[in-house]
Amino acid sequence: MHVVSLLRGIAAMSENDIFYFKNTSLTNGVMPKILGVCFVCISILTIFVVWPVLFLTYLSTGSLPPDWFLYLVSPPLLLFFAGIILNVFPDIGVSEKGLHVRFFLVKWLFIPWHEVIGLAIAPITASSKTSVYVIQVRKLTIWHRILGFLVGSGTGPGIAFPSNIDGFKQLTEELESHLEPGRVDFVH
Numbered sequence: 001m002h003v004v005s006l007l008r009g010i011a012a013m014s015e016n017d018i019f020y021f022k023n024t025s026l027t028n029g030v031m032p033k034i035l036g037v038c039f040v041c042i043s044i045l046t047i048f049v050v051w052p053v054l055f056l057t058y059l060s061t062g063s064l065p066p067d068w069f070l071y072l073v074s075p076p077l078l079l080f081f082a083g084i085i086l087n088v089f090p091d092i093g094v095s096e097k098g099l100h101v102r103f104f105l106v107k108w109l110f111i112p113w114h115e116v117i118g119l120a121i122a123p124i125t126a127s128s129k130t131s132v133y134v135i136q137v138r139k140l141t142i143w144h145r146i147l148g149f150l151v152g153s154g155t156g157p158g159i160a161f162p163s164n165i166d167g168f169k170q171l172t173e174e175l176e177s178h179l180e181p182g183r184v185d186f187v188h
Contacts (some may be wrong), residue, residue, distance in 0.1 A: 018093040018100055021171045025130075025164050032076050033105060040081035051075075084150070087143045089162055092135075094174045101159055103141065111137050113178045120170040122160065123152040135159040135175065 002179040003049050023029035058064050086104050094101030098112040130155065131153055137144070140157035148158030 018095040020091060020100075020172075021161075021165050022091045022096050023089045023162065025162070026108045029089060029165075031121050036082045037052045037105075039078045039085065043082070045077040046071065046075045046078075080177045083143050084146060087141075087147060089160060089165070089177035092159065092161060092171065096169065098135075099135065099145075099159070101140075103143075109140065111140065115123070115139060116175070116179065119154060119172070119179060120179075129164075131163045132160055133163065133172070135161070 054064060054068055054071055083104070091102040093102075093108065094144055098110055099116060100108045102108055104108045115138045116135060117138055120134050120136065122132040122174070123136050132147065134151055134153040135158065136148070136153055137157050137159065144157035144159060145155070148154060148156055148159055151158060151160045161168075161171070
């Protein structure tokens with residue numbers, strides 16, 4: 001029933017309709033988001049609790065604890081990794097005008113079809129049963145450029161998604177229909 005409604009939804013798509021493909025699996029969708037949010041919370045806690053304690057310790061004793069550098073550097077590093085983790089396998093929307101990609105769980109970025117340059121299977125796998133695919137685009141955020149590099153799609157920005165994303169077959173077919181021939185580098 002779900003597949004039939006999915007196919008009807010894509011076939012009946014008008015110019016303003018966006019069809020969303022959500023990553024709801026526990027290992028590829030939910031857990032990275034929880035981990036990323038935890039990293040952000042730990043960073044905020046460190047900045048607003050530990051840094052003032054370090055500052056007050058320095059003011060009262062004139063010295064810092066031996067591991068002060070770790071407390072100083074860890075929040076920016078955790079925020080950096082949270083940025084990567086929160087954007088690893090985003091929800092993806094498809095419309096007649098282009099792709100919509102969820103960014104940091106709260107914002108949707110729009111990528112027109114002429115900015116989408118390819119679709120490839122990544123040289124890494126998410127698990128023994130799940131492959132990782134990359135949508136290669138011309139311009140996107142620095143986080144997507146780092147992700148594109150990490151999943152092996154080169155130095156350009158990439159949007160990674162696992163083969164167990166809801167509606168995977170429909171998503172890849174929709175992407176193939178908007179890409180130039182020869183820009184799809186995998187077989188279903």
